Structure formats: structure tokens, C-alpha cells
Amino acid sequence: MDSGDVYYLHGSDDCDDVSSNGQETESPFGGMSYSQNREDDGTLQVDSQNIELTPLIQQDQDIPNIIVHAAESSIDEPRIGLEFKCEEEARRFYNIYAYKTGFSIRKASHYKAKRKNNMVTSHYYVCSKEGNYKSRAQVQGDKGTPQKSMQYSRTGCKAHLRIKMQEDSKWIVTAFEKEHNHNLVTSPSKSHFLRSHRSITTEQKQVIHMLSEQNISTSQIMTFMTAREGGSQNVHFTRKDLNNQVFERNRRLRGVDISSTIDYFHKIQAKNPSFFYAIEAIFGQHPKSIITDQDPAMKKAIKQVFPNTVHRCCQWHVMRKAREYLGVLYNNKEGFKKELESCINNSITVEEFETKWSMMLQNFELQDNSHLQVMWNSRESWVPVYFRDAFFAEMSTSQRSESMNALTKIYTDCHTSIYKFVTQIEKMVASRYDKEDEANFRSGDGKPSLWSHNPIEKEAREVYTRRVYSEFKNQLRASTGYEVTELKENLSYKVPLAEKISKEGISESDEGRETNYKG
Numbered sequence: 001m002d003s004g005d006v007y008y009l010h011g012s013d014d015c016d017d018v019s020s021n022g023q024e025t026e027s028p029f030g031g032m033s034y035s036q037n038r039e040d041d042g043t044l045q046v047d048s049q050n051i052e053l054t055p056l057i058q059q060d061q062d063i064p065n066i067i068v069h070a071a072e073s074s075i076d077e078p079r080i081g082l083e084f085k086c087e088e089e090a091r092r093f094y095n096i097y098a099y100k101t102g103f104s105i106r107k108a109s110h111y112k113a114k115r116k117n118n119m120v121t122s123h124y125y126v127c128s129k130e131g132n133y134k135s136r137a138q139v140q141g142d143k144g145t146p147q148k149s150m151q152y153s154r155t156g157c158k159a160h161l162r163i164k165m166q167e168d169s170k171w172i173v174t175a176f177e178k179e180h181n182h183n184l185v186t187s188p189s190k191s192h193f194l195r196s197h198r199s200i201t202t203e204q205k206q207v208i209h210m211l212s213e214q215n216i217s218t219s220q221i222m223t224f225m226t227a228r229e230g231g232s233q234n235v236h237f238t239r240k241d242l243n244n245q246v247f248e249r250n251r252r253l254r255g256v257d258i259s260s261t262i263d264y265f266h267k268i269q270a271k272n273p274s275f276f277y278a279i280e281a282i283f284g285q286h287p288k289s290i291i292t293d294q295d296p297a298m299k300k301a302i303k304q305v306f307p308n309t310v311h312r313c314c315q316w317h318v319m320r321k322a323r324e325y326l327g328v329l330y331n332n333k334e335g336f337k338k339e340l341e342s343c344i345n346n347s348i349t350v351e352e353f354e355t356k357w358s359m360m361l362q363n364f365e366l367q368d369n370s371h372l373q374v375m376w377n378s379r380e381s382w383v384p385v386y387f388r389d390a391f392f393a394e395m396s397t398s399q400r401s402e403s404m405n406a407l408t409k410i411y412t413d414c415h416t417s418i419y420k421f422v423t424q425i426e427k428m429v430a431s432r433y434d435k436e437d438e439a440n441f442r443s444g445d446g447k448p449s450l451w452s453h454n455p456i457e458k459e460a461r462e463v464y465t466r467r468v469y470s471e472f473k474n475q476l477r478a479s480t481g482y483e484v485t486e487l488k489e490n491l492s493y494k495v496p497l498a499e500k501i502s503k504e505g506i507s508e509s510d511e512g513r514e515t516n517y518k519g
Contacts, residue, residue, distance in 0.1 A: 077101075078161055082173045087123060090163045090171050094125055095196055102184030103159070104128040104194035120165075122174075127159040128195060129182050155182045189233045200237045200245055212246045215412060215424065221246070260419045289392050293317045294378075310390040313382040315344075318375065325371035329364075336364050344383055353385045439465040451477055 077097055084090040098105045108130065111122035133152040162175035185191045192198070200208070204225065211221045222239055229235050237245075269275050286306045292298050294313050302311050322340075323330070330337045339360050347353035357376065361367050380386045412424050443465045450457055451473050460472045485494040 077178060078173050078176045080173050080176055083166075084163070084171045087120075087163065087165070087171055090161075090173070091123070091125065094161050098127075099191060099194070099197050102186045102191055102194075103180060104196040105161075106130075106196065108160070122162065122164045125161045125163075127157040127180060129153055129155045129157040129180070130160065132156045157181050192233060192236050193238065198237050198241060200241060204237075205245060208242065208245055213424075218243050218246055257418045261422055264419065264422060289390055291392065294321075294381075299381075310387070311381070312387055312390070312392065313378070315382050315384065318378075318382045319344075322371065322375065326369075329366070329369075333364050336360075336366075339363070347383075347385045350385055353379075353383060436465075439467065442466060443469075 078094060084093065095105055104127070105125050106128050107123060108126040109124045110120050111124075112118045113121050131154045133154045157180050158177050159180045160175065160177050161173065163171045164174045165171050185194060207228075208221055208225070211224065212218075216224075218239065222235075222242055225242075226232050226235050265275075286308045289310045289312065290302060290306065291312050291314055292302070294317060299311065299313075302309065326336075326340075339356075343353060343356040343360055347356060357379075361369075361372065366372055412421055416424065447461060448466055448469060450461065454476065457473065457476055460476075461469055464472060482495055486492075487494055
């Protein structure tokens with residue numbers, strides 16, 4: 001090799017002499033030899049028969065995707081002496097030829113001339129099946145980590161194209177071998193899977209990114225792109241390529257996720273001075289209240305981690321379990337279910353609840369029922385009356401938080417970075433504001449009819465949305481079923497119980513029962 005020249009050998013698209021972080025990487029080749037013979041035109045010849053390939057060599061040199069248009073479908077095959085304006089034009093020509101013929105190409109080497117300021121003056125492209133595979137186990141023996149079983153496609157194919165830059169900066173084909181020693185992929189429905197014919201265009205990346213930002217799954221994005229391009233044969237990327245593209249943004253945030261998020265907060269703050277954030281606000285502070293199911297491990301963990309937090313078990317989960325164990329009683333003991341629910345939901349004081357519970361057991365002769373005993377023993381963790389002094393944002397069950405989780409999952413998933421989580425939550429909040437604006441618009445666009453002449457109802461109609469006002473009106477209507485009778489001045493009162501409200505908003509009261517409330 002002439003001392004004024006530098007020769008570079010490329011084994012694959014991911015295996016350069018220097019990695020992206022500037023550090024040297026281990027060569028994927030177990031060993032190689034090359035001949036230093038030159039043709040008359042001075043082109044360096046490479047003998048690749050002795051190259052020993054490892055499993056790392058299964059990926060080809062990145063070649064821009066070539067989408068063959070009708071005007072290019074009649075392109076001729078390469079020939080020695082064919083000229084091109086630039087190296088990219090030559091590579092495109094060869095890749096289109098490869099697509100038509102049914103094989104994939106990769107760059108095997110390029111040649112730099114020190115006498116021309118290290119300018120690349122030659123490129124050597126080969127069939128992707130060039131070279132012969134030699135496993136790492138064959139090179140290293142039994143040492144090292146056992147290798148995953150893989151399918152290897154190298155067949156030692158000799159098909160290649162060499163181009164060289166001329167004095168006028170044009171590129172000329174100096175060597176071409178068209179014969180292959182393997183079957184060619186001639187089916188259009190399969191040829192787009194070949195590596196050098198796969199890539200995602202800039203416009204497609206923008207569409208994919210937009211869909212991904214709406215948390216649309218990659219399978220749905222792939223289905224959409226296939227329909228958009230007019231069939232899978234026109235989509236020049238695979239599902240794996242799409243996954244890599246979708247997750248590329250998160251990979252770029254590794255190590256800078258938090259700083260990117262804070263920068264984003266600063267931008268919002270610059271636009272809206274009233275905006276504030278507190279990333280470390282939770283540290284050293286316990287939540288005031290938590291609602292969970294009856295999982296004992298969770299109960300123990302919350303008690304240890306948040307000793308000052310009011311922990312409440314989800315009433316819905318408790319009653320669902322009660323239906324499983326008490327279903328027979330619901331069917332066989334008339335009125336039991338109604339009295340149980342009234343005892344739990346309508347008790348105002350702890351004393352009242354405990355009295356009602358005891359009377360219920362006596363009335364239905366259920367003192368020995370094991371599940372009712374379990375419910376009684378855990379009453380302080382789920383019965384509403386024990387949480388009168390704790391703030392739970394009008395939630396007695398975890399259903400509302402679970403519905404919020406379901407809403408959040410529309411915008412985020414387990415792969416979402418902190419930065420994307422913040423931006424997606426912002427979109428979620430914006431969507432809720434939009435629904436609120438729509439509800440306010442519909443409320444202002446005509447007024448619902450009043451049920452009564454009560455000034456409280458008139459005020460409610462002015463400030464509530466239609467949906468909330470409808471619920472308020474049902475409650476107001478149901479309140480007429482209560483008649484409070486003062487038994488002793490400022491001491492006790494008699495109130496008939498309205499057990500439930502029907503779908504029509506009419507109170508279905510139990511006129512035969514009365515409860516005294518002490519003032």
C-alpha cells in the first residue's frame with residue numbers, strides 16, 4: 001500500500017473504527033488479509049475471502065432508501081466506464097439496480113488519498129451476502145458468553161461495484177461483477193424487506209412522530225402507514241424499523257430527561273409568569289389521604305412509609321366482595337341488602353352506625369355470619385362515617401382515581417419519559433379544559449327548565465353546567481321526601497329515611513322507619 005494513501009474497510013453500518021462517542025470500538029472481524037494489487041487505473045483491490053465475520057456483521061452499511069419510480073424502472077445495469085456527477089448518484093443507481101434485480105447492497109470499503117487531503121476517491125459496494133461467516137465461538141473457542149443462535153446469510157457472493165473519482169470530480173465505474181451465487185428476491189412483495197431498500201422518509205417520520213405523540217400504538221401506526229401508502233409492498237420499512245423510530249426520541253433523552261423537563265418548565269414560565277413547579281415538593285411530605293383496595297401488603301407498606309396519612313379502603317371493592325359472600329342472603333332474606341346499604345351509607349355518626357349494625361344482625365339473625373364479622377372488624381378502614389374529619393375530595397372509592405389512570409393511559413405508557421409525560425399531561429389537561437368550555441357553551445346556549453321556584457335552584461342553574469345542574473335538581477327533588485320534626489329543642493329530631501333516588505329523580509322513602517338525631 002502506498003505510504004501516501006489510507007485505506008478504510010467497512011464491515012457493517014454499525015461497525016466503524018470510531019464509535020459515536022469518539023472512543024475506539026472493537027473490530028467485528030476476527031482477522032483479515034488483503035492483497036495490495038492495483039489495476040492499471042491505480043484502484044486498490046481487496047481480497048475479502050479471508051475475512052472472518054462475527055454475529056455483529058449482520059447489519060449492512062446504511063444506504064438511503066431507494067423508492068423506484070416508473071421513470072426509473074427501465075434503468076440499465078451498471079457497466080465499466082459509466083460516469084456519474086457525484087458519489088450519491090452512483091450509489092442510488094446501483095441500489096435501484098439491486099432493487100430491480102433482487103438483492104441488497106452495502107459499502108464494504110472506501111479509499112482516502114493523503115495526497116489529496118484525505119479526500120475519499122473510491123468506494124467499493126458489494127452484495128450484502130458478500131463474505132463468509134465465522135462464528136465467534138470458532139474464533140475464541142469455548143471462552144466468553146454463549147452466543148445466541150442466529151440465522152446467517154453470508155454466502156461469499158462476489159457481486160460488486162467499484163467507483164472512482166476522476167480529475168473533473170465526476171465518478172466512474174471501474175469494476176463491476178453482476179453474477180451472484182445465491183437466489184435473488186424477485187417478488188415486489190418481498191424485495192422491500194431487503195436492508196438497503198428499507199428506510200423511513202423525512203415526511204413519514206413526521207407523520208409517525210405526530211401519531212406517536214398522541215400515544216397511538218406502533219401496530220396502529222403501522223396499519224395506518226400501510227393504508228396511507230397503498231399497501232404493504234409500498235412501505236419500505238418494517239415494524240421493527242418503526243419501533244426504533246418511535247423510541248428514538250426517548251433514547252435521545254437518556255441522561256438529559258430531567259434537565260429537558262426543567263427547561264420546558266422554564267419556557268412555560270416565561271410565557272405564563274403565574275406558572276410554577278416544584279419537582280421536590282413531595283419529598284419529606286406525606287399525602288393527606290390514600291384510597292386503595294384491601295391488599296394487606298399495601299396496607300402494611302403505607303403504614304410504614306406514610307405513618308401520618310389517612311389510609312382508606314375502597315368501599316366499592318369491599319361491597320363487591322360482600323356480594324360474593326352474601327349473595328345467598330341477598331336473595332333469601334328480603335330487605336337485608338337494603339338495610340345493609342342504608343346502615344353503611346346513611347349513618348351520620350359512629351354511634352348510629354354501630355347501633356344500626358347491631359340491630360341488623362339481630363333482625364336477620366346473622367350474629368354468626370363470618371363475612372359480616374370480617375366487615376365489622378375492618379369497619380374503621382372503609383365505612384364512610386369513620387372518615388368524616390378526613391379530606392378525600394368526595395371520593396369513597398378508588399374508582400375515580402382508576403378512571404383518571406385510564407385517562408392518563410390514553411396519553412402515556414410504560415415507555416414514556418419524564419419529559420414526554422409532562423407534555424402529554426399538559427395535552428390531557430387541555431382536553432379537559434376543552435370539554436369544560438364545550439359544557440359551558442351548551443349551558444349558556446339556552447337554559448334548562450326549573451323544577452321549583454326555590455331561589456337556590458335558580459342560582460344553581462346559573463352557575464352549574466347542565467349535567468351538574470341536572471344532578472342537583474334530582475337531589476333537590478329528593479330532599480322533599482324528608483320531613484324533620486324537632487322532638488326536643490336543639491337536642492333531638494325525627495327524620496324519615498329516604499333510601500334511594502330513582503332514575504327519574506323521585507325519592508323512594510321508607511315511611512315505616514324513623515331515626516332520631518341528637519343536636
